[in-house]
Amino acid sequence: MSDLPLLSLVIWVPILGALLVLACNSDEKAPLARVLALVVSVVTFLLSLMLYTGFDVTTPEMQFVEKTAWIPAFNVFYHLGVDGISMPLIILTTFSTVLVVLAGWEVIKHKAALYMASFLIMMGFMNGVFAALDSILFYVFWEALLIPMFIVIGIWGGPRRVYATIKFFLYTFFGSVFMLVALIYMYIQSGSFSILDMHQLPLGAAAQTWIFLAFLIAFAVKVPMWPVHTWLPDAHVEAPTGGSVILAAIMLKLGTYGFLRFSLPITPDASAELAWFVITLSLIAIVYIGFVALAQSDMKKLVAYSSISHMGFVTLGFFIPFVIYENTGSMSGAAMGLEGAMVQMISHGFVSGAMFLCIGVLYDRMHSREISAYGGVASKMPWFAAFAVLFAMANAGLPGTSGFVGEFMVILAAFKANFWIAFLAASTLIIGAAYTLWMIKRVIFGEVTNEGVEKLEDLNKREFFILATLAIAVLVLGVWPAPLLEVMHPTVDNLIQQISSSKL
């Protein structure tokens, strides 16, 4: 059982499966392509569950490690492994992809095989990013991921898709090349591209600052943090539903994952030094972008801005420990911030994915994302309304949903650090509730405003299944987050160990 190369399987099964799906690249064979894509994604999901069942929660060590020489000339290895940070993200990826394949089932009629194959390839690459322990391998997956997303937004997107997709590509590409230079620099210092070796690499204060900034550009664009977030609303609005879901649920997590895997452990002193900077950016994202979300008239844009605001919580949680350490001299309570941020990552994956799927359900029927085009949907689509309200509550951080756990933990940690940081962070509970619930009020409740809404039909079985699955995930994580926290715990403790010991 455990001698299966599980990580390689969750990377390569979807990619090879995608090639099979591509072989059905004609309109007559589209049904076959869909079934094939579903089978591949479900198989990968099941494989990734084996990662959970076989996971040893007592150790922060990398597990399921695979290591083979890849480019001996540069000492690059095909080196895979997961810990408590990356394993849940892999499961989130495979889970979301199954839903995305289902969500595109009847909706995507144009080049269905290519659509499905793109998402399968993306799943493989994303799993690769989370599993890679060699930084070149990481970088290859990280960049390669842009290619299928570029294609997905560009082919199946909305009217301004070309602008959005090129902006998306160039922004991310621009960010990551600095990371590449930083990685090469560290390779020259240590003679190894292994991420774990980089964690041990002693670096001076100046070098750490530069490396930290290089990583910050790469990850801040991906997260995205204010002020380099502007590609996200464009990409989200123009992307097809599946693309938005993967963008929000997984791709944004790549950036925050990067902070955990690279910035914090490799440059702990620079992180402590510049924590105020990242925290400021995070607070701006939380508060200012929250207000921006309030002003949106396009549902997808609203959720996109809400994503940026929620990701601000994640980055805040990552850097709060440094302030706690500075104020109290100990790291007690710091784990809360990091774990809260990580729960928020997973939870946001479910919730934002669900929100985009809900918008997709409406868009498929009415072909409009404008809030003003709706009104009184509840009376025509009661089941849909129930789900939409649940996800909106989760997005606003209502206790009992997954959205609450992460935000609450981060705010608690923030109180340990500084009252005003906590105060500003907590304001999201109000702003977030305001923009989400106001949108729900205008779209779902009230009188039926027009004929289009009058003709709406409620969820079909496929849509019901997708939303119900997500609803279960959101509620389970909300009331019983222990299994997730248990997995993360040793890794977080180890991470705190790493970031509290200076490299200088």
Added chain:
Amino acid sequence: MNFEMPNFVPAIPEIFVLSMACVILLLDLFVTDKGRILTFLLSLATLAIAAVLTITLHSGEAVYTFSGTYVADPMSDLLKVFIYLTTAGVMIYSRDYLLQRNLFKGEFYVLTLFAVLGMMIMVSAHSFLTIYLGLELLSLCLYAMVALNRDSEVSTEAAMKYFILGALASGLLLYGMSIIYGMTGSLDIAIVGEKVMEADHNNIVLTFGLVFIIIGLAFKLGAVPFHMWIPDVYHGAPTPVTLFIGTAPKIAAFAMVMRLLVEGLQGLHVQWQDMLIILAILSMAIGNIIAIAQGNIKRMLAYSTISHVGFILLGVMVGETYGYSAAMFYVIAYAIMGLGGFGMIILLSRKGFEADRIDDFKGLNDRSPWFAFMMMILMFSMAGVPPTLGFYAKLAVLEAVVNSGFVWVAIIAVIFSVVGAFYYLRVIKVMYFDKAEDDQPITATTDVKLVLSLNSLAVLALGIFPAGLMALCMTAL
């Protein structure tokens, strides 16, 4: 005076190519237009046998002959094999194109073979004179080839421009060589190397000579500010000739840089390092920025070549073996990518339709998903996006640059490669996101389709498993 018979063994591939070129020249007089396929096949066979000869004679160490003016070393063997490969690719891609345009003449093949001979001499030259000999043999063939379509005004204009500027550059190079000769008293690169090493690296006359040599090299490579001819020649020449100029001669020019700067003038490294940095940064900047404004894909690829040359120079600039092997890896990678890129233009063209505007690629994904995918691989590779060969080429050069302490240069280089990504993305954009203007089926012959697919898949496969080619480049130096 004793006459000693030189050792001909290291030069057997050259002698073979020369003899075959003469045989084909004669034979071609006697074949009819229908039988000209024989010329084509014989030329391909010549390249194949030359490759076999080069590989069999490969000894793993440098063998000097002709009184030290000629050398066969691992680097020359490796570069020659890639010159044969890319030239064979050029011949296969262009056969149908030439047939359709009434250009399927013996001259094309004979000139190509002579050009190959010129490149082989450049690669293996070990004296200023032999370098110059090879360079002129190559250049004269290329001038004539650009004008191959003699009824085309654009082509003749391009050929004239190329000829005049090329002659000027050769003159400058020769002038530089003569100054160095005057200072060192030798044309033999090994002896020049020793003498220059002993001399003071601030020696004004040596530096003066170096400047002229760099100008000549920069012209032949197409580095800014000596790049003016590139866009016009690439645009004006018939696509198969563009394909040829854009690929194999870059490999030979790289060898020339290695022989002159690295083996001959290593003693002046501090001097030429600064010059190469300036040339490289300018090339990356101007090449990438101007490429954005191009509507003609041949011109766009011409400017993109200029930016790639910038990267190659960065690798050489480092001045250490790891830098040279990175640059060599880059130049080989570029030859493979360029071959595919220009080959794709030939694939889409047909009688009376050149397919040389970017708009001609519109909707390619609807017309032929397979070749749209192939072109996408090539474009991403040129942009340096993994998992393609182009990424590792950039990685290798950047590694060398950072290793030598020039982190700021590496940062400039990556910023311009982001700028460059934009115009490659535009090609992908028109292929995938736009509606086709042209719904004619792709008429290329099966051999072109097959080889082009292999070419593009090689870019992907070498991107997933780059270790072998990298190791080859490492061991060759």
